[in-house]
Amino acid sequence: MTEIKGARVLVTGGQRGLGKAFAAALLEAGAATVYVTARRPVPETDPRLVPLALEVTDEASVARLVEQVPAVDIVVNNAGATIPGGLLGNDTDQVAHLFDINVLGPLRIAQAFAPVLARRGGGALVNVHSVLSWAAGTGAYGVSKAALWSLTNSLRSELAAQGTQVVGVHLGYTDTDMVRALDVPKNDPRDVADQVVQALLKGESEVLADEVTRHFKAALSGPVEGLAVA
Template sequence: MTEIKGARVLVTGGQRGLGRAFAAALLEAGAETVYVTARRPEPETDPRLVPLALEVSDDASVARLAEQVPDVDIVVNNAGATIPNGLLGNDVAEVAHLLDVNVLGALRVTQAFAPVLARKGGGAVVNVHSVLSWASGTGAYGVSKAALWSLTNSLRHELAKQGTQVVGVHLGYTDTDMVRALDVPKNDPRDVAAQVVEALLKGDSEVLADEVTRHFKAALSGPVEGLAVA
């Protein structure tokens, strides 16, 4: 389990959508400070929210952030991107950049802050995946989330040596800007964030935020045809 009361937390992509919900839930659970990052951060009215610039695909940007906040207890890798069209409809360079942001971005941040977490007694890393880690048919975005799931599982093994809890978060459509135009049932970001807070406090390794996610997780034991998004 990870103590949240009094903690200093980093939430990448923390000024909008699910990231903002994470920040609010962590403050409600007693976090002292939440560092919220964005490519172009906006001022915050709550002094407990500290906006900072970050581009997760830029090594120098990640290094600067680690120098700015050397006191983090919990890291939430929430920042991400998407691109339209399938794998055959995008240049390889576009797919590579998406993987750089969604997968290697989380790795860069985790590498930079793992020593900080070790000095603070272990802490936690939270990586935001998707039901698309397991469900096929969504092009490069789904590939990136599947890769991030694998990355998280390997990081969990490596970070266990320093007592760092690693939580993988899987969720279906959630009411954020990324899917706002889609006319489908959506999760409330506040509910997802509350489940993540509970997982941190209980010491859990995985959050399956909704029924569609639990369905696809169970389908992993069946034929691969059952993993296609309708």
Template sequence: MTTIDKSVALVTGGQRGLGRALARELLERGAAKVYVTARKPAPEEDPRIVPLALEVSDPDSVAAVAQAAGDVAIVVNNAGAPGSGQVVAADLADVRALFEVNVFGALRVAQAFAPVLARNGGGALVDIHSVLSWLPGHGAYSASKAAFWSLTNSLRLELAPAGTQVVGVHLGYIDTDMVRDLDVPKSDPAAVAAAVADALEDGESEVLADDVSRRVKAALSGPVEALAFGR
């Protein structure tokens, strides 16, 4: 389990959508300071929120943030890039660019902060996945989230000796600007953030944040054809 009260945290992609909700939830639970990152960060009125510039596809940028935020005990790997389309018809350059952010970028953050978390007592790494880690239908985006999920499972084992709690979070659509125009069921970002904070404090390794994630996770033991959309 991880203590949020009086801790210092970092949330990548923390100035909008779910990232913003996560930063607010951590502060509500007593975090002393939360670094929030964006490619071009905006000023924050709350002095407990510290904006930092981060481009996860740039190793130097990741290293600079790890240097600046050397006091963190909780790191939330939330930054990511959207994508869709068929795999067969995809431009490989576009696929590589998507993996550069969603897979290698997240791994860069984990690698850079693993020794920081270890020095600060272990703490926690939270990786924000998607129900599309398990479902086809969104081409390279689904593939990138599946790869990220696999990396998280390996990180959980490798970081355990340092006492680092690794939490994987799966969710469907959430009610943010990115999907505002989609007529689909959406989760409240604040509710998802609260579930993540509960998992940290309860020592859990996985968050299934909504009904669709719980349903699909349960279906993984069945025929792979059942995971296709429309089945």
């Protein structure tokens, strides 16, 4: 389990959507400071929220962030992106750029902040996946989230020795800018964030935020055809 009260927290992509909900939920749970990143950060009215610039594809930007946040107890890898179309409809440069954001971005943050977490007693690393880590048919975005799921599982093993709790968060459509145009049922971002807070406090390794996510997780034991998005 990870103590939140009094903690210093980093949330990438923390000034809008799900990241903003994470920041609010963690503050409500007692976090002392939440560093929230964006490519172009804007001022925050709450003094407990500290906006910082970050480009997850840029090693120098990540290095600057570590200098600005020398002490942190919880790191939430929330920043991500998507591209439209299937795997055959995008050139490999587009797919590679998406992987740079969604897979190598979280890895850069994990590599940079693992020593910081170790110095603070272990803490926690939270990676935001998707139901599309398991559900096929969603192009490069789903493939990148499947890779992130595997990355998280490996990081959990590597970080166990330093006592870092690693939490993978899987969720279906959630009411953020990324899916705002879709007319489908959506999760409330704050409900997802509250589930993550509870997972941290209970020492859990995985959050399955909604019924559709739980369905596809259960389907992993069946035929691969059952993992296709209808």
